């Protein structure tokens with residue numbers, strides 16, 4: 001199978017052009033190629049497929065083979081892939097996902113995409129739509145017992161579920177221990193991506209993430225958007241925020257009037273390859 005390895009802020013995936021032919025055994029293939037010792041090594045697998053609703057469709061699978069509705073770092077790389085490989089000449093590309101069609105604006109330098117702005121759509125805070133089990137109208141700064149401690153979470157969906165926890169210092173989070181406990185907590189019927197956020201000032205946060213189905217990654221685009229919405233809901237930041245992640249930086253802007261989140265960030269190709277499956 002031919003593939004292209006790409007990354008957005010260090011959140012790396014194996015990309016396969018399925019515009020002409022779909023691969024089979026997809027979840028098993030995602031697990032195989034993602035393995036950092038026996039496979040290619042990645043946070044998951046992203047298939048670029050045809051769409052009758054948009055220019056292309058992004059079909060995204062986590063490292064454990066689970067399918068996700070949306071991937072912010074991934075969709076920027078999909079846009080770079082289709083433009084750089086001349087599958088489109090458009091600099092405004094529509095990409096279908098399991099959480100709707102997203103509109104992307106491409107910045108091109110020397111005929112290659114370097115930066116992408118994504119209209120990520122509206123943030124969702126209704127518990128049943130996230131989903132999270134709660135009697136409340138929305139989950140903002142609510143207590144939850146995880147392991148032997150009580151944390152306060154704010155839940156936001158960007159098409160996929162996120163729980164945001166505010167911390168003093170992201171470097172001190174025992175993420176390998178508590179990440180899986182949040183991910184598999186009973187109040188999240190579809191599991192959850194958990195972001196740990198340190199507010200630097202009203203326009204800058206640090207974020208680490210334990211991703212559903214992939215563990216700690218160096219960045220999470222949907223998580224960065226969800227984190228900024230959580231900051232706004234808790235009154236910690238303004239509406240334009242730089243998110244510093246382990247793997248790089250994302251610019252997030254919440255347009256309150258349109259109720260839309262915009263994410264701007266890099267997309268990079270690492271290498272092309274071929275693997276015997």
Ligand SMILES: N[C@H](CCC[C@H](N)C(=O)O)C(=O)O
Nearest residue numbers: 068071072073160220221222
């Ligand atoms: N693990 C996520 C999908 C990948 C999201 C992330 N890599 C991003 O950039 O948004 C989920 O299961 O919802």
